[in-house]
Amino acid sequence: MKIVCVGAGSMAESMIHGWINKRIMKPEEISVMNRSDQDRLEFLHDEYGVNIVDEDKTExxxxxxxxxxxxxxxxxxxxxxxxxxxxxxxxxxSVAAGVSIDTIQRHVGNFPVARAMPNTSAQVGKSATGVAWSKYVTKEQQHELRKLLSSIGSVTVVEEEQLHALTGVAGSGPAYLYYFAEAMREAGVANGLSAADSKKLVRQTFLGAAEMMQQEDFAELRRKVTSPNGTTAAGLDSLAENNFKDIVEQCVSAAAARSRELGKEFK
Known part of the structure; x- marks a missing residue:
């Protein structure tokens, strides 16, 4: 198995890290290239042992x-x-947001083309990845691609049109959670915690909640931890009064809409 990464940014690095860390691929089976940033390629070579594509692009x-x-x-x-x-x-x-399979095939012809939308949690093997493919991708190629993507997290096969919504939820999703974590940390400090303690508490709270969500329905977990007239209820009431769910829906919809715009811009 050999892979060439065209583009060497954070997403490519996250996937490379995941593949090598999970021992799905050996460093020498992965090559990297980009348009002009040789320093970035040298970094990936030194950090992970991957190959840099030669001038003739024989790889x-x-x-x-x-x-x-x-x-x-x-x-x-x-x-x-x-x-x-x-x-x-x-x-x-392609992991380029919004760029359609048809657009890619207009540039290269009737090649097997797939679109995947992982997120940067691929680096720790926890990506939530969506994938769609063209009719030219064989069953065997689909199997190999799913194997590759499964090695860096979960894989959900969807229709191409659904990738916009998936981008809004999962592709961009980690950033929303990090932003929420920042806000919780800052709120803890505002209410008397040290910055170090607040950060530690938020990190462990997210970790524990993520583990619990693997086992039970989200709404049921929320109900179990919410006592009538208790502290959790007071916090949740504040979120509801400030239209928290509407804000989240608008956030996901904005990301999905931008994905659709990108598809129209680059045809």
Whole structure:
């Protein structure tokens, strides 16, 4: 199995880290390239032992998968730079938000193309990843791709149109939780905790709640911890009074809408 990562940003690094850490792939089976940042490529080589694609791009011809991991605006240029080196057995896997399978195929032809939306929790093997693929991706290629993505977390196969909503929930989701954690930490300090203690308490609270959510329904867990007229009820009442659920829905919808916009911008 050989993979070439076209683009070497945080998402590519998270996936590389996950694959190597889980021993799904060896460093020498992974190659990286980008448009101009040689220092970034050298860092990934030194940090993980992966290969840097040579000037002739010979690694592309032998690749089972090519991971497009750049900003959406850079996809067309990246495809233009590699399409002459592609073979029909290579699956192009794009993690560029909003860029459709049809758009990619207009640039490279009827290649097997898949779109995946992981998140940066891939680095610790806990990504929530969605994937959709074109009709040219064979059953065997689907199996191999799911195996790769499963090694960095859970995988949900969806219709391509559903990737916009999935991006809003899971692709961008970790950032919402980090933002909420920041707010809780700051609120703890405002109510008398030290910064260190508040951070420690928030971190463990998230960790414990995440583990509990693997076992029971979210709403049932909330009910169990909420005593009538108790402290938790007071906090939840404040969230409800301030339209917390509406805010979250607007947040996810905004991210999903931006995903759709990106798809229209880069055709």
């Amino acid at each position: 592309l011809k032998d690749a089972n998968f090519i991971l497009l991991a750049m900003k959406p605006k850079d996809v067309a240029a990246a495809l233009g730079g590699i399409k002459k080196k592609l073979t029909g057995n290579t699956v192009i896997v």
